[in-house]
Amino acid sequence: MQPFIPTERTQVRRLPERARYDRETVHAILDEGLIAHIGFVSGDQPFVIPTTYVRVDDVLYLHGSPASRMLRTLEKSVSVCATVTLLDGLVLARSAFHHSMNYRSVVVLGDAREVDDSAEKLRVFDALVEHIVPGRSADARPANDFELQFTKLLALPLNEASVKLRSGPPNDDAEDMSHPAWAGVIPLSLRASAPIGDGLGASTLAAPPYATGYARSPDAGGEGP
Amino acid sequence: MQPFIPTERTQVRRLPERARYDRETVHAILDEGLIAHIGFVSGDQPFVIPTTYVRVDDVLYLHGSPASRMLRTLEKSVSVCATVTLLDGLVLARSAFHHSMNYRSVVVLGDAREVDDSAEKLRVFDALVEHIVPGRSADARPANDFELQFTKLLALPLNEASVKLRSGPPNDDAEDMSHPAWAGVIPLSLRASAPIGDGLGASTLAAPPYATGYARSPDAGGEGP
Numbered sequence: 001m002q003p004f005i006p007t008e009r010t011q012v013r014r015l016p017e018r019a020r021y022d023r024e025t026v027h028a029i030l031d032e033g034l035i036a037h038i039g040f041v042s043g044d045q046p047f048v049i050p051t052t053y054v055r056v057d058d059v060l061y062l063h064g065s066p067a068s069r070m071l072r073t074l075e076k077s078v079s080v081c082a083t084v085t086l087l088d089g090l091v092l093a094r095s096a097f098h099h100s101m102n103y104r105s106v107v108v109l110g111d112a113r114e115v116d117d118s119a120e121k122l123r124v125f126d127a128l129v130e131h132i133v134p135g136r137s138a139d140a141r142p143a144n145d146f147e148l149q150f151t152k153l154l155a156l157p158l159n160e161a162s163v164k165l166r167s168g169p170p171n172d173d174a175e176d177m178s179h180p181a182w183a184g185v186i187p188l189s190l191r192a193s194a195p196i197g198d199g200l201g202a203s204t205l206a207a208p209p210y211a212t213g214y215a216r217s218p219d220a221g222g223e224g225p
Numbered sequence: 226m227q228p229f230i231p232t233e234r235t236q237v238r239r240l241p242e243r244a245r246y247d248r249e250t251v252h253a254i255l256d257e258g259l260i261a262h263i264g265f266v267s268g269d270q271p272f273v274i275p276t277t278y279v280r281v282d283d284v285l286y287l288h289g290s291p292a293s294r295m296l297r298t299l300e301k302s303v304s305v306c307a308t309v310t311l312l313d314g315l316v317l318a319r320s321a322f323h324h325s326m327n328y329r330s331v332v333v334l335g336d337a338r339e340v341d342d343s344a345e346k347l348r349v350f351d352a353l354v355e356h357i358v359p360g361r362s363a364d365a366r367p368a369n370d371f372e373l374q375f376t377k378l379l380a381l382p383l384n385e386a387s388v389k390l391r392s393g394p395p396n397d398d399a400e401d402m403s404h405p406a407w408a409g410v411i412p413l414s415l416r417a418s419a420p421i422g423d424g425l426g427a428s429t430l431a432a433p434p435y436a437t438g439y440a441r442s443p444d445a446g447g448e449g450p
Binding site: 046129177184193 | 260264273289294334420423439
């Protein structure tokens with residue numbers, strides 16, 4: 001796949017060694033994430049709203065109610081920024097100054113367009129359920145015509161995107177190495193606990209494997225304590 | 226504590242029953258979170274950048290390098306939006322349409338001002354380390370004069386803020402209750418695994434309790450698998 005070409009707006013200037021522009025890394029972070037923080041301008045005021053999303057090929061899809069400020073603003077095809085951040089760990093250095101976090105984040109810039117085609121909407125809503133809980137779309141009752149009409153869907157093409165990430169141990173200054181404090185990383189990951197059925201209808205039966213074994217990141221276990 | 230007065234900009238219009246404006250809830254979410262997504266406008270383009278932060282009383286502090294686009298833009302005291310989102314679970318309804326997430330998010334709007342006073346900066350940097358890893362600030366080497374000078378600190382007063390949250394089981398439509406799919410919630414939380422020392426100096430000794438027992442949310446265990 002062709003890498004993203006850094007633009008004046010997506011080029012990472014601060015700590016450029018932490019930047020990535022290859023499409024594989026952008027896709028992998030978007031596919032692991034569950035929430036995007038969407039930035040848009042209404043009046044002169046920036047707003048940042050968390051929302052679910054799904055990537056299909058080179059398009060990021062956002063959806064929601066027609067009543068939301070975000071969707072009402074974005075349907076006018078104004079500039080948008082979608083940021084997805086995965087937190088991988090806390091970096092404890094010997095100096096307070098070099099404390100940091102291990103993370104992977106994608107910033108996507110562009111204009112969103114509204115999707116009107118019902119077939120495309122249905123396909124994307126299935127993909128969205130499947131992105132959040134792989135295996136679920138086969139069990140859920142698909143959207144009907146009213147629900148398709150009622151739900152707005154916006155498409156943000158992945159044209160301008162960049163990744164910033166940090167991994168590994170702390171980077172202390174040489175003169176701090178004798179400071180008598182433990183230094184290293186506390187790994188963090190988003191993990192699932194045992195699913196809680198709503199106790200109605202089919203939920204009186206056992207939860208399906210995609211719920212009991214839910215794991216978001218490759219190295220995070222399924223059921224928690 | 227006095228609640229926040231909803232403004233035209235912070236009043237939650239979509240699903241207002243999910244809104245909160247009390248200061249205790251705003252503080253609790255900010256204090257549990259680790260990353261804020263900061264929205265600002267540069268040119269006509271909104272940017273959303275993840276960053277650490279700390280709340281002290283009724284001020285949200287952001288910090289970073291003088292080279293960052295975010296801090297260079299915000300020091301001009303332009304309008305900013307800081308959003309902190311905690312993801313608590315995936316909500317699996319019988320219909321694809323009613324799939325949702327359980328979450329708690331805070332949106333803060335305002336103008337950031339740069340903090341120049343060295344004593345205030347030192348106090349806030351200690352509070353920041355303590356916010357991320359309670360107990361750590363006593364062990365880390367505090368910032369020296371050069372580091373204090375080099376690091377920019379911005380203060381965003383908590384004047385305009387609102388919370389949106391969802392909790393509990395799915396809300397299926399009555400006519401979907403006989404659909405033969407399990408429905409319920411997969412709880413999610415950010416959890417720590419065993420800390421990884423960098424193997425140098427004091428890190429050849431055992432990791433401190435604040436690292437081995439790290440837990441972010443009240444009900445998430447410390448050491449993971």
